[in-house]
Every structure is written in C-alpha cells, then in structure tokens.
Amino acid sequence: MAGRYTLLTRLGSGGMGTVWRAQDVVLGRDVAVKEVSFPNGVSDDEREVLRERTRREARAAARLDHPSAVTVYDVVEEDGVPYLVMELVEARTLSEIIRTDGPLSPRVAAHIGLAVLGALEAAHAQGIVHRDVKPGNVLIAPPRQGAEGRVVLTDFGIATFTGDSSLTSTGLLLGSPSYIAPERARGQQPGPASDLWCLGATLFAAVEGRPPYDKGEPLSTLTAVVAGEHAPFVASGPLVPLLEGLLVRDPELRIDAAEARRRLEQVLRSAPVTSVASAPVPVPVPAGVRRSEQTTALGLEDVREEVRQEKSAAVPAQPARAVGRGAHRSRTPLVLTGIALAVVAAVGVAVSTMLRSDDHPATTAGGAGDRTSAAPPASPSAAGSSATPAGWQTYSGPAGWTAAVPAAYAPGTFTGDPEYKDPATRRLLRVSTTPNGRSDPVQDRRNQAAAFARTHAAYKEIAITATTFHGFPAADWEFTYSSGGASLRVLNRVFVVNGRGYSLYFQTHTSDDWPAARADFERMAAAFRPASSA
Numbered sequence: 001m002a003g004r005y006t007l008l009t010r011l012g013s014g015g016m017g018t019v020w021r022a023q024d025v026v027l028g029r030d031v032a033v034k035e036v037s038f039p040n041g042v043s044d045d046e047r048e049v050l051r052e053r054t055r056r057e058a059r060a061a062a063r064l065d066h067p068s069a070v071t072v073y074d075v076v077e078e079d080g081v082p083y084l085v086m087e088l089v090e091a092r093t094l095s096e097i098i099r100t101d102g103p104l105s106p107r108v109a110a111h112i113g114l115a116v117l118g119a120l121e122a123a124h125a126q127g128i129v130h131r132d133v134k135p136g137n138v139l140i141a142p143p144r145q146g147a148e149g150r151v152v153l154t155d156f157g158i159a160t161f162t163g164d165s166s167l168t169s170t171g172l173l174l175g176s177p178s179y180i181a182p183e184r185a186r187g188q189q190p191g192p193a194s195d196l197w198c199l200g201a202t203l204f205a206a207v208e209g210r211p212p213y214d215k216g217e218p219l220s221t222l223t224a225v226v227a228g229e230h231a232p233f234v235a236s237g238p239l240v241p242l243l244e245g246l247l248v249r250d251p252e253l254r255i256d257a258a259e260a261r262r263r264l265e266q267v268l269r270s271a272p273v274t275s276v277a278s279a280p281v282p283v284p285v286p287a288g289v290r291r292s293e294q295t296t297a298l299g300l301e302d303v304r305e306e307v308r309q310e311k312s313a314a315v316p317a318q319p320a321r322a323v324g325r326g327a328h329r330s331r332t333p334l335v336l337t338g339i340a341l342a343v344v345a346a347v348g349v350a351v352s353t354m355l356r357s358d359d360h361p362a363t364t365a366g367g368a369g370d371r372t373s374a375a376p377p378a379s380p381s382a383a384g385s386s387a388t389p390a391g392w393q394t395y396s397g398p399a400g401w402t403a404a405v406p407a408a409y410a411p412g413t414f415t416g417d418p419e420y421k422d423p424a425t426r427r428l429l430r431v432s433t434t435p436n437g438r439s440d441p442v443q444d445r446r447n448q449a450a451a452f453a454r455t456h457a458a459y460k461e462i463a464i465t466a467t468t469f470h471g472f473p474a475a476d477w478e479f480t481y482s483s484g485g486a487s488l489r490v491l492n493r494v495f496v497v498n499g500r501g502y503s504l505y506f507q508t509h510t511s512d513d514w515p516a517a518r519a520d521f522e523r524m525a526a527a528f529r530p531a532s533s534a
Contacts, residue, residue: 134176196257470529476491477492
C-alpha cells in the first residue's frame with residue numbers, strides 16, 4: 001500500500017471502516033491502519049466527502065500532542081480508498097475489559113478518567129471536539145516495568161473543528177446512542193461540554209457495568225438520553241459527585257473540565273490505584289444488566305445530504321455552541337437513513353417537552369412533572385399588551401403564554417425552551433413551564449439551589465426571596481456561576497398560575513451593568529402574560 005505499508009491482520013471493524021495491523025517497511029515498525037469503507041452506490045461527489053472525512057481525522061489527530069491521544073503518522077490513498085496510518089497500541093478496549101473482567105473500582109475508573117480528560121483538554125485547546133467518547137474508543141495497555149498501563153483515547157474519525165462545519169451542517173447523528181450527549185440527540189451542534197457528558201457516561205459504564213442509558217434499541221435509548229432517568233448508582237461510590245456533574249442535560253450547567261479534573265483527583269487522593277489493565281477491581285453487577293454496545297454508522301442518504309448541503313450556499317451551517325466539551329471488536333453497524341434520522345429528530349422534539357423540572361435546576365418552572373415548552377421558538381404574535389413598550393416584539397408560547405422583548409433580542413431555543421437573546425449585551429431571557437407547579441416557590445428554589453451547588457463549585461448564591469408576580473406568589477433566585485470561562489449572573493423568577501409552573505430565567509455576564517440589566521428584566525417580566533391571563 002502506497003509502496004510503504006503492508007497489511008498483515010485485521011484487528012476489527014466498525015461503522016466507518018476496518019482497522020488492520022500493518023508494517024511500515026521503510027521504518028521497520030508495526031502500525032495500525034484504518035481503511036475507510038464507503039457505502040455501496042455512492043457517487044464520486046459522495047466519495048470525496050468521505051475522503052475529506054479521513055483527511056480531517058488526520059488533521060485533527062495530528063494536531064494533538066498528548067500521551068493519551070493516539071498518534072497519527074500518515075494518511076494515504078490507494079485505488080480511491082483512504083487509509084489512516086496510526087501508532088499501534090497493544091491494548092484492550094475499556095468495553096472489552098468491562099465485558100470480560102467486570103466493572104472497575106471507582107478509583108481505577110478515576111485514573112482512566114483523568115487520562116481521557118487530559119486528551120480531551122488537549123483536543124479542545126486545539127478547537128477539536130471528539131464527539132464519540134465511549135468505552136470502545138478507550139484503549140488500556142498492560143503495565144510495563146511497574147508503570148501503570150497507558151490509557152489512550154482513539155478514533156477521532158467523526159471529530160470536528162470548532163468553526164469547521166462544512167461536513168457537519170446536516171445534523172448527521174454518528175456514535176453510540178448510549179453515549180451521545182443530550183444536546184446532540186436534540187440535533188444541536190456539539191461542543192467541548194458534549195465530550196464531557198460522554199466521558200461521564202463512559203465512566204458510569206466502567207463502574208456500573210452498563211451505560212447510564214440503554215433501552216435495547218437506538219430510538220428508545222436516545223429518547224431516554226433526552227428525557228429519561230439514567231440507571232441508578234449502585235457501585236459508583238466516591239465517583240457519584242463527578243458523574244452527577246457530568247451527566248447534567250443542560251451543557252451550560254454541566255461542570256467544566258477543570259471541575260471534572262478536581263473531582264477526579266479528589267477520588268484518587270482517597271486511596272492508591274491498583275493496576276488499571278491487569279487487576280481491575282470487580283464490583284457486583286446489578287441483575288438484568290445488558291452488556292451491549294450499539295453503533296450508529298454513516299448512511300448513504302446522509303452522505304448525499306452532505307453533498308447537497310455543500311453545494312447549496314442557501315443552507316447556513318449551525319454554529320457550534322461555545323461552552324465552559326483503535327481497534328474495535330467486530331460488530332454489525334446500524335445504519336440510520338435519512339428517514340430514521342428524521343424520526344430521531346422528531347423524537348428529540350417530542351421528548352424535550354417532557355423533561356422533569358429537577359433536570360434543569362437553573363431553568364425549571366417551580367414544579368415537578370413534565371415540561372411543556374415545545375422545541376421550536378415561540379412564534380411572533382400580533383397580540384400585544386398594555387405593558388408592552390413600543391417597538392418591542394411579542395411572542396406567543398406553546399403553553400398559551402405571551403412574552404414581549406426588545407427588538408434587539410433574537411428568538412431561539414435551548415434544551416427545548418424558547419429563549420430570547422441580545423447579541424450585543426449577551427443578556428437572555430428563557431421561558432419554561434410545567435403543568436404541575438409546586439405550591440411553595442421559595443422552597444422549590446432552595447432545593448434547586450442545593451442541587452445546582454453540588455455540580456458547580458463556582459456557584460455563589462446572592463439571595464432566594466419571596467415576592468409576588470402579577471398577583472401570584474413567586475420566588476426570585478439570584479446567583480452567579482461560571483460556564484466556559486465566563487462569569488455569569490442569573491435572576492430566576494418562578495411562580496404558579498392555576499397549577500402551572502412558570503420560570504423566567506434571565507442571565508447576563510457579571511461584567512454587565514447589573515442595575516440596567518435588572519431593569520431590562522423587570523420590563524420584560526412586566527410584559528409577560530401567563531396562559532390564564534394572556
């Protein structure tokens with residue numbers, strides 16, 4: 001191959017190709033070669049898209065310099081087929097270790113987690129998002145000369161560069177459903193926080209023997225990722241605070257890499273780590289645990305859609321959200337065609353309306369039960385209010401409420417809730433509702449604050465105070481926290497009208513003029529009308 005590499009034995013196959021043991025005849029060393037597979041019937045344009053995927057993987061991995069990131073040596077093509085040449089890591093995957101040796105102890109898992117986190121931090125510093133962190137992509141080499149076994153994160157085959165959306169603008173869903181971050185399952189672009197969620201899911205599987213979400217088939221699993229409860233903690237022990245912080249559905253509320261590192265190091269300080277590869281500490285596996293891993297792979301319709309998107313300047317790429325995100329065993333790939341992906345998108349929209357209030361501590365509406373804000377932005381409405389200032393835009397929400405915001409506030413959605421953001425001041429207002437509001441909004445916010453503080457070390461409470469809103473009992477929760485390196489200030493007002501809970505979540509940067517920002521919020525709050533009085 002290319003006059004330099006000789007393929008020796010097949011090591012495994014995955015959704016995007018086959019990995020071989022090969023020899024570099026020039027340097028006389030064994031290497032791993034990934035042969036990229038093309039779906040049957042692809043056109044020349046579609047093949048070029050896939051070839052560019054391989055080139056991008058090479059560029060992504062070649063920019064990384066970290067002992068826990070697999071090293072890429074070369075990329076070559078032969079007869080139109082791209083091959084990625086990488087270092088050969090003599091190791092087992094974490095998924096194999098879990099399957100054959102049983103779950104790991106929390107401290108061994110923490111050791112692995114720190115190594116993978118280091119690779120992710122190096123990637124994120126280069127603007128690279130991995131997007132497919134899972135046990136099958138974590139390699140663990142046996143210990144050598146008394147040293148711990150090397151832990152390597154591999155397969156950057158669906159990695160993306162921040163700002164490089166030419167191959168990701170279609171919302172193509174790649175990866176294992178059990179390890180796909182909720183925002184990806186909802187069709188949003190992934191960011192560094194998405195990789196951190198996947199790390200949390202991977203470490204959950206390492207200690208519990210099963211992924212946090214696994215319903216036996218992809219669509220049900222994706223639905224659970226977006227709206228369901230993860231499997232209970234049975235053997236996670238000291239890792240629970242870390243896992244709780246990483247598995248937060250809202251990427252803006254998820255702990256960042258620095259906090260994840262602090263919590264992992266805290267687990268390691270509690271006791272020494274035994275050998276990672278040769279002596280994992282087994283723990284009991286709960287009854288009924290399924291040890292399966294399903295993989296979604298590139299479908300032909302997805303490739304054709306990418307070609308259409310690249311040829312059409314009329315379809316802009318969705319920008320990535322800024323936040324603070326080897327060898328495989330043979331398995332049958334699951335191909336999600338365009339129709340199936342549409343179903344996934346519909347499921348994401350539907351289940352985003354059913355998130356429990358305690359899943360989003362900073363944005364919930366003062367009540368337990370299902371949330372009813374739909375995924376599309378609330379539509380503009382001609383119906384105004386006597387409290388609406390001239391020149392403001394009025395919107396009608398799916399639950400029957402109306403909101404009015406200054407003209408500079410652009411509508412959008414976040415985790416299924418309508419929100420309105422001023423790009424100049426970076427102030428935003430987010431509206432969420434639930435059909436079952438709690439009767440004591442102050443106590444509800446205190447409960448939410450306690451949960452939020454456990455996952456955000458930078459959280460600082462300003463006040464939780466009782467108030468009234470349009471004549472209804474309400475609570476104002478004011479606090480600051482950090483996300484993605486930004487220091488943010490929040491005022492979250494919750495109240496209940498005829499049993500329905502409402503949340504007006506207002507956020508701005510701490511550097512903003514708070515009295516002016518607060519006045520901005522109060523004007524928008526005064527113009528808001530719940531369903532019963534809209």
